[in-house]
Amino acid sequence: MSMTMTEKILAAHAGLEEVHAGDLIEARLDLVLGNDVTTPVAVDVFEKAGFEWVFDRDRIAIVLDHYTPCKDIKSAQLCKRARDFARKHQITHFYDVGQVGIEHALLPEKGLVAPGETVIGADSHTCTYGALGAFSTGVGSTDMAAGMASGTNWFKVPSAIKVVLTGKLPPMVSGKDVMLHLIGLIGVDGALYRSLEFTGEGVSALSMDDRFTIANMAIEAGGKNGIFPVDEKTVEYVSGRVKRPYTVYAADPDAVYERTITIDLNTLEPTVALPHLPSNTRTVGEVLGLPIDQVVIGSCTNGRISDMRIAADILRERKVAEGVRCIVIPATQEIYMECLREGLAEIFIQAGCAFSTPTCGPCLGGHMGCMCEGERAVSTTNRNFVGRMGHVKSEVILASPAVAAASAVRGCIADPRTLE
Amino acid sequence: MLTGKVFKYGDNVDTDVIIPARYLNNPDPAALAQHCMEDIDAGFASAVQPGDIIVGGANFGCGSSREHAPIAIRAAGVSCVIAPSFARIFYRNSINIGFPILECAEAAQEIQAGDQVSVDLDTGLISDLTTGKTYQATAFPAFLQQIIAAGGLLPYLKAKVG
Numbered sequence: 001m002s003m004t005m006t007e008k009i010l011a012a013h014a015g016l017e018e019v020h021a022g023d024l025i026e027a028r029l030d031l032v033l034g035n036d037v038t039t040p041v042a043v044d045v046f047e048k049a050g051f052e053w054v055f056d057r058d059r060i061a062i063v064l065d066h067y068t069p070c071k072d073i074k075s076a077q078l079c080k081r082a083r084d085f086a087r088k089h090q091i092t093h094f095y096d097v098g099q100v101g102i103e104h105a106l107l108p109e110k111g112l113v114a115p116g117e118t119v120i121g122a123d124s125h126t127c128t129y130g131a132l133g134a135f136s137t138g139v140g141s142t143d144m145a146a147g148m149a150s151g152t153n154w155f156k157v158p159s160a161i162k163v164v165l166t167g168k169l170p171p172m173v174s175g176k177d178v179m180l181h182l183i184g185l186i187g188v189d190g191a192l193y194r195s196l197e198f199t200g201e202g203v204s205a206l207s208m209d210d211r212f213t214i215a216n217m218a219i220e221a222g223g224k225n226g227i228f229p230v231d232e233k234t235v236e237y238v239s240g241r242v243k244r245p246y247t248v249y250a251a252d253p254d255a256v257y258e259r260t261i262t263i264d265l266n267t268l269e270p271t272v273a274l275p276h277l278p279s280n281t282r283t284v285g286e287v288l289g290l291p292i293d294q295v296v297i298g299s300c301t302n303g304r305i306s307d308m309r310i311a312a313d314i315l316r317e318r319k320v321a322e323g324v325r326c327i328v329i330p331a332t333q334e335i336y337m338e339c340l341r342e343g344l345a346e347i348f349i350q351a352g353c354a355f356s357t358p359t360c361g362p363c364l365g366g367h368m369g370c371m372c373e374g375e376r377a378v379s380t381t382n383r384n385f386v387g388r389m390g391h392v393k394s395e396v397i398l399a400s401p402a403v404a405a406a407s408a409v410r411g412c413i414a415d416p417r418t419l420e
Numbered sequence: 421m422l423t424g425k426v427f428k429y430g431d432n433v434d435t436d437v438i439i440p441a442r443y444l445n446n447p448d449p450a451a452l453a454q455h456c457m458e459d460i461d462a463g464f465a466s467a468v469q470p471g472d473i474i475v476g477g478a479n480f481g482c483g484s485s486r487e488h489a490p491i492a493i494r495a496a497g498v499s500c501v502i503a504p505s506f507a508r509i510f511y512r513n514s515i516n517i518g519f520p521i522l523e524c525a526e527a528a529q530e531i532q533a534g535d536q537v538s539v540d541l542d543t544g545l546i547s548d549l550t551t552g553k554t555y556q557a558t559a560f561p562a563f564l565q566q567i568i569a570a571g572g573l574l575p576y577l578k579a580k581v582g
Binding site for chain 2: 024037038040041044045046048049050051066067071072074075078122123124126138139140141142143145146149150154188189192193219222224277364365366370383385386387388390392
């Protein structure tokens with residue numbers, strides 16, 4: 001019987017000829033990930049259950065990215081708990097301040113995820129690595145602990161939604177707009193328990209950074225994972241980064257999908273999501289002029305080098321509008337360094353932006369940009385839930401780096417295509 | 421048999437409102453419980469009594485993977501959550517920590533805030549003692565029942581591998 005891409009990867013990792021939607025399986029894990037919020041809870045669970053050894057110190061990544069550099073004493077304590085565990089078990093891929101980047105930008109960059117692999121991470125945006133043709137999904141701390149102890153975990157094989165992309169994105173329209181458009185179409189539970197499998201001739205024109213952004217937000221539609229086929233761009237991205245053999249899986253032509261959605265990339269507009277759900281989408285033209293107090297450009301969704309470049313292109317020789325705070329956060333040290341090399345950092349600083357070391361900080365209202373009552377941000381992050389970036393009566397509007405940068409210049413929601 | 425008063429919420433209750441990120445710097449369950457549901461129901465933490473039940477709408481627990489969400493709900497004294505559907509990570513986390521959740525669309529729709537409800541976890545039977553109506557929740561697959569019976573995923577795993 002035919003299989004989807006996700007089914008093939010899960011079957012291979014379960015040691016089975018085939019698996020199908022609904023099957024409960026136990027699968028071998030290639031990598032287990034945690035951060036400074038979720039790892040301490042996993043360590044407690046791991047130790048309380050009486051486990052003394054991790055299954056493979058080379059297949060665990062612990063990334064201290066959420067509250068770092070530590071915002072307060074309690075978060076410093078969390079980091080210490082994770083750091084002590086990493087040292088005790090000699091975790092190879094442990095990233096602390098100075099080396100750390102936002103986990104879902106960092107792991108692909110370091111070559112820790114390859115096509116065809118199976119990854120769980122105690123962070124919901126672990127689905128990002130589907131951009132590389134891997135099966136990767138977010139889990140909780142107990143799942144992380146189980147993964148660290150045994151190198152396996154249980155999965156319900158998801159049914160799949162096929163998303164066929166055709167055409168090519170117009171200027172100033174990006175992967176973020178594709179995903180916001182899709183979430184607007186199907187809703188925040190439109191892909192609940194399901195795999196989003198992206199395909200179609202439109203995929204080849206999407207950059208890897210666009211694919212990372214799209215796969216990253218599969219969880220915002222409720223998805224278990226989002227996955228892209230492996231093509232020349234994927235192979236080019238992983239070459240030089242991934243130093244081990246990997247297997248490329250492709251969906252069978254007659255694989256079974258629950259539904260098919262076709263998106264013509266040519267027709268997409270810059271898209272935003274208004275408070276308080278990622279599915280509350282509008283084209284930018286529908287909300288022009290909405291006043292803002294803050295702009296955040298960064299995160300695991302949109303903190304990659306192409307995001308920095310497009311934001312810098314818009315901010316070059318312009319200023320952030322008076323009364324607006326613009327915070328720019330490259331997602332990793334490598335991206336930060338590239339911003340310095342290309343002169344992007346200088347453009348941001350000249351424009352009046354705060355330019356920060358990598359951190360998840362403001363995305364989750366952690367630090368580095370919390371808002372008070374009545375404030376509104378345009379942000380390239382991934383969630384605009386009630387209270388997400390601070391006060392329960394503050395608001396987040398999700399947008400692409402182009403829209404966010406244009407809005408920073410205008411001081412209100414603005415269309416990057418019509419900036420003077 | 422679990423029995424308690426119902427706190428009722430709408431669709432897409434996300435883990436950011438169940439336990440806001442500003443409190444995640446202290447994962448102690450008792451500390452998390454003090455701020456449970458704070459951003460959609462500021463009075464919840466002080467009003468909830470041991471055994472009380474949360475009835476939510478579709479996609480309950482969506483968003484962040486934070487296991488702190490079911491931990492906070494349990495530590496607040498809530499005995500179980502009933503909803504038409506759960507976001508998948510919240511679903512996994514609840515099973516993995518041995519916290520009871522029940523999928524039942526009809527019960528989630530009809531049961532009202534303040535109703536006294538009892539739940540038989542062995543049979544999945546939900547009884548609204550205020551209205552006298554009963555509902556049958558979806559049964560968990562046998563494998564997940566084993567995890568729940570073991571008290572969570574890690575005790576299950578430990579018993580298996582020794």
